[in-house]
Amino acid sequence: MQILSREQIQAWDQYTIYNEPIRSVDLMERAATCCFDWIRAQHWRGHSFKIFCGKGNNGGDGLAIARMLLQAGFSTIIYILENGRPGSPDFQENLQRLHEITTDIHFIQSENIVISITETDIIIDALFGSGLNKPLSGIAALLVEHINSAHAIVVSIDVPSGLFLDKSSKGHPIIVADHTLTFQVYKLCLLVQENAPYIGRIHILDIQLHPGFLKDNIFHKELTEPALIRSIFKPRNEFSHKGNFGHALLITGSYGKIGAAVLATRACMRSGAGLTTVFVPRCGYSILQSVAPEAMVMTDENDEHLSSLPGDLDKYAAIGIGPGIGTEEATQKMVSFIARRYTMPLVIDADALNILSLHKELLTHIPADSILTPHPKEFDRLFGDHTNDFDRLSTATAKAAELKCIIVLKGHHTIIATPGRQIFFNNTGNAGMAKGGSGDVLTGILTALRAQGYESEKAAILGVYIHGLAGDLAASKLSMESMLASDIIEAISLAFPQIY
Numbered sequence: 001m002q003i004l005s006r007e008q009i010q011a012w013d014q015y016t017i018y019n020e021p022i023r024s025v026d027l028m029e030r031a032a033t034c035c036f037d038w039i040r041a042q043h044w045r046g047h048s049f050k051i052f053c054g055k056g057n058n059g060g061d062g063l064a065i066a067r068m069l070l071q072a073g074f075s076t077i078i079y080i081l082e083n084g085r086p087g088s089p090d091f092q093e094n095l096q097r098l099h100e101i102t103t104d105i106h107f108i109q110s111e112n113i114v115i116s117i118t119e120t121d122i123i124i125d126a127l128f129g130s131g132l133n134k135p136l137s138g139i140a141a142l143l144v145e146h147i148n149s150a151h152a153i154v155v156s157i158d159v160p161s162g163l164f165l166d167k168s169s170k171g172h173p174i175i176v177a178d179h180t181l182t183f184q185v186y187k188l189c190l191l192v193q194e195n196a197p198y199i200g201r202i203h204i205l206d207i208q209l210h211p212g213f214l215k216d217n218i219f220h221k222e223l224t225e226p227a228l229i230r231s232i233f234k235p236r237n238e239f240s241h242k243g244n245f246g247h248a249l250l251i252t253g254s255y256g257k258i259g260a261a262v263l264a265t266r267a268c269m270r271s272g273a274g275l276t277t278v279f280v281p282r283c284g285y286s287i288l289q290s291v292a293p294e295a296m297v298m299t300d301e302n303d304e305h306l307s308s309l310p311g312d313l314d315k316y317a318a319i320g321i322g323p324g325i326g327t328e329e330a331t332q333k334m335v336s337f338i339a340r341r342y343t344m345p346l347v348i349d350a351d352a353l354n355i356l357s358l359h360k361e362l363l364t365h366i367p368a369d370s371i372l373t374p375h376p377k378e379f380d381r382l383f384g385d386h387t388n389d390f391d392r393l394s395t396a397t398a399k400a401a402e403l404k405c406i407i408v409l410k411g412h413h414t415i416i417a418t419p420g421r422q423i424f425f426n427n428t429g430n431a432g433m434a435k436g437g438s439g440d441v442l443t444g445i446l447t448a449l450r451a452q453g454y455e456s457e458k459a460a461i462l463g464v465y466i467h468g469l470a471g472d473l474a475a476s477k478l479s480m481e482s483m484l485a486s487d488i489i490e491a492i493s494l495a496f497p498q499i500y
């Protein structure tokens with residue numbers, strides 16, 4: 001699914017109006033009908049609806065929804081945030097239609113907001129949508145605060161009012177929604193971590209905007225979906241042998257963090273690598289031989305941390321480096337050597353990223369098409385502090401192009417930024433994965449996919465998806481609270497069949 005900017009969405013509405021063709025007010029009717037159908041399916045009978053409308057088209061949607069609720073017999077009161085100017089034409093048209101069936105329409109025009117909202121009310125937030133052009137202030141801000149301080153269920157239309165679609169709204173007055181009914185596609189503001197407190201559960205409503213618009217335009221942001229994943233996935237040939245699936249090397253572990261090596265190694269083997277070798281300090285030898293007998297283990301001369309190279313690197317089809325390696329000086333030298341001398345793409349994670357942060361000059365040396373997998377803190381250590389997720393996204397886009405690398409910025413919707421300035425948002429995974437070790441599993445999966453010959457960009461999109469899907473399968477069996485990183489590894493075997 002493409003992710004469109006505010007301007008692109010407005011253009012898509014206009015394209016639909018012109019090419020379907022359909023009158024703007026009829027498109028609004030279609031959008032409102034989708035919202036009404038969704039609301040009706042919630043079986044909220046017995047509750048009363050309070051509908052808050054601005055005077056733009058988002059408010060127009062609210063008025064049309066109010067009419068449909070009233071006609072279906074729901075108790076409904078309408079509040080319009082007055083700004084002293086006429087509403088948009090479609091708002092005015094819907095106001096006229098509403099006047100024909102109710103007089104329960106109230107205008108909010110003073111800072112003294114006395115509307116009582118009870119816990120049995122359902123609030124429909126149709127104050128502002130994609131037309132928001134500045135932070136809310138004055139009566140609008142007070143109204144948002146009033147709604148947020150009540151304990152009613154809040155359903156926002158298109159976006160929670162006060163959220164900008166494509167830029168940070170940090171610190172602004174914003175409606176806290178329980179459900180966001182958004183039209184046609186995800187908006188950027190619904191995918192970033194910083195807006196998590198506001199958006200509630202997202203429901204994408206298909207209002208049948210004209211598909212021709214997507215064919216006629218090029219977009220740079222998309223949500224990874226099963227169809228894309230299937231197009232990337234390469235089924236195994238019946239006659240294949242282990243040599244076809246590559247030899248993966250994982251450079252991992254230090255004293256106290258051999259678990260990271262174990263998780264990455266087991267995830268790598270579970271994700272289809274033909275052969276897996278793991279390079280660990282000597283303290284990791286017996287552990288790996290016993291918990292991962294299918295893997296080959298090579299040890300450093302040092303007992304507790306890595307200080308040398310694991311022999312000839314060129315014989316491996318893919319190398320993953322970083323989980324649990326620590327940042328000892330000798331380990332820094334080893335990472336520095338590999339970053340400078342190795343020419344094939346690497347999968348670089350965790351402490352290997354922290355070492356790059358300590359020696360930023362190395363960033364320009366890392367092999368092209370390497371996959372970097374920072375979480376936001378590692379990302380900021382690498383590329384400087386960011387005050388919001390939108391800026392972080394811009395940096396990821398710029399740095400992926402500049403370094404010719406794939407940047408996997410981990411989070412609820414992990415972001416994959418490519419050298420061609422394309423951005424993919426992953427849509428699998430859950431909060432049960434917010435536990436130590438989940439990232440090590442991802443490194444193992446990505447290294448295995450690289451070993452099997454997937455290009456880095458495709459390996460990143462597919463690997464992040466499978467990782468999240470395995471996390472979802474583990475959570476559905478064991479609960480988000482109880483699942484462990486090792487359970488994600490076990491569930492990889494159930495995730496693959498879902499993408500065949």
Ligand SMILES: NC(=O)C1=CN([C@@H]2O[C@H](COP(=O)(O)OP(=O)(O)OC[C@H]3O[C@@H](n4cnc5c(N)ncnc54)[C@H](OP(=O)(O)O)[C@@H]3O)[C@@H](O)[C@H]2O)[C@@H](O)CC1
Nearest residue numbers: 013028031056057058128129130131132133134135136158
């Ligand atoms: N046919 C279509 O196109 C379809 C559109 N659809 C719906 O339309 C929505 C977009 O509608 P929209 O473009 O009218 O913008 P909307 O969000 O209602 O707000 C604009 C108004 O708010 C005002 N305003 C802005 N910021 C403000 C602030 N901080 N504080 C105070 N005022 C502020 C601004 O006034 P201005 O400042 O420009 O004078 C203007 O009056 C979209 O989200 C979807 O719900 C669907 O029905 C599908 C079909």
Ligand SMILES: Nc1ncnc2c1ncn2[C@@H]1O[C@H](COP(=O)(O)OP(=O)(O)O)[C@@H](O)[C@H]1O
Nearest residue numbers: 375411412429430431433434436437438439440
């Ligand atoms: N709430 C969440 N929703 C989806 N995925 C999550 C969530 N929390 C964590 N994850 C995933 O789990 C992994 C955690 O990685 P990381 O932070 O490096 O953990 P660790 O270093 O402990 O292994 C990432 O791939 C991230 O996308």
Ligand SMILES: [K+]
Nearest residue numbers: 128157159161
């Ligand atoms: K809204």
